Amino acid sequence: MTDDQRPPGQGVDRGGGSAAGGALGCEDAMKSVFEYLDGELPPNYSERVRRHIEMCKRCYPYFNFEQAFLDYLHDRGVKPARSDRLEERLRTLLGEVDTEEAEGCD
Amino acid sequence: MSEKREGFEAEALIHLDGLYGLALRFTGGDDAAAQDLVQDTMLKAYRAWDNFQSGTNCRAWLTTILRNTFINDLRRTQKRPVPVEFDEVAERPIYPQLQGTDPEGRFFERIVDEEVIRAIEELPEDFRVPVVLADLEGLGYQEISELLEIPVGTVKSRLFRARRRLQQRLYSYAVEMGYIRRGE
Ligand SMILES: [Zn+2]
Numbered sequence: 001m002t003d004d005q006r007p008p009g010q011g012v013d014r015g016g017g018s019a020a021g022g023a024l025g026c027e028d029a030m031k032s033v034f035e036y037l038d039g040e041l042p043p044n045y046s047e048r049v050r051r052h053i054e055m056c057k058r059c060y061p062y063f064n065f066e067q068a069f070l071d072y073l074h075d076r077g078v079k080p081a082r083s084d085r086l087e088e089r090l091r092t093l094l095g096e097v098d099t100e101e102a103e104g105c106d
Numbered sequence: 107m108s109e110k111r112e113g114f115e116a117e118a119l120i121h122l123d124g125l126y127g128l129a130l131r132f133t134g135g136d137d138a139a140a141q142d143l144v145q146d147t148m149l150k151a152y153r154a155w156d157n158f159q160s161g162t163n164c165r166a167w168l169t170t171i172l173r174n175t176f177i178n179d180l181r182r183t184q185k186r187p188v189p190v191e192f193d194e195v196a197e198r199p200i201y202p203q204l205q206g207t208d209p210e211g212r213f214f215e216r217i218v219d220e221e222v223i224r225a226i227e228e229l230p231e232d233f234r235v236p237v238v239l240a241d242l243e244g245l246g247y248q249e250i251s252e253l254l255e256i257p258v259g260t261v262k263s264r265l266f267r268a269r270r271r272l273q274q275r276l277y278s279y280a281v282e283m284g285y286i287r288r289g290e
Contacts, residue, residue, distance in 0.1 A: 076219050
């Protein structure tokens with residue numbers, strides 16, 4: 001595992017967590033919120049985070065909040081846009097490719 | 107109209123608006139650049155149309171072409187990237203201010219689409235591109251790291267900082283509009 005992949009706080013005991021795979025503290029859980037929600041944590045670490053937030057009154061609503069934000073970003077961000085000018089220009093260019101290819105066959 | 111052209115119009119051209127939206131997000135709202143990007147994408151797709159398996163996911167295929175075209179252009183034209191300065195306030199989580207009043211983030215739903223889109227498009231390029239790839243397109247860190255040729259750790263830090271900036275901006279907007287009251 002490279003440094004890039006190491007979950008934050010892993011191996012550094014901050015009271016609540018132990019490197020051996022025991023209970024995780026709030027600080028460690030919160031630090032990996034995005035990696036957890038993105039599904040990017042190593043499976044065993046992800047499982048420890050899941051176990052923590054399931055029973056933590058502080059972290060559970062926080063993780064829900066960040067998930068709501070990410071869902072919202074995705075839903076609104078992928079909005080299509082319309083341009084008649086672009087479509088028109090594109091149709092002309094496709095026609096040019098058609099002509100070019102038809103000539104190429106001769 | 108040729109059979110090829112008919113097939114292309116029916117399966118590919120119908121995704122034009124979706125691709126144009128994505129191109130605008132990638133280019134940070136630069137309309138001319140977005141139009142060029144979509145045009146290049148569609149022309150490449152049309153020339154390669156014989157390789158496309160009809161009935162498979164055409165939108166995904168076009169999106170991949172668009173993404174690769176954009177990233178190649180980015181690499182080609184990249185001036186020395188200006189590192190985005192860390193902004194203590196702009197990159198703080200907003201949850202602590204909301205946990206008493208709106209812990210479920212309902213205020214997000216009241217913000218108009220245009221504001222969210224503007225917020226994404228106005229991010230500095232180094233932040234915007236990872237957000238588009240991860241949050242709009244759903245790519246993983248590793249894939250983004252390979253596409254942009256930057257370490258996974260850099261992908262993560264840019265993505266997380268970008269998300270915080272977006273949150274802060276939407277939060278300020280919502281406060282300004284009176285959707286929520288500023289917490290302490
Ligand atoms: Zn906790």
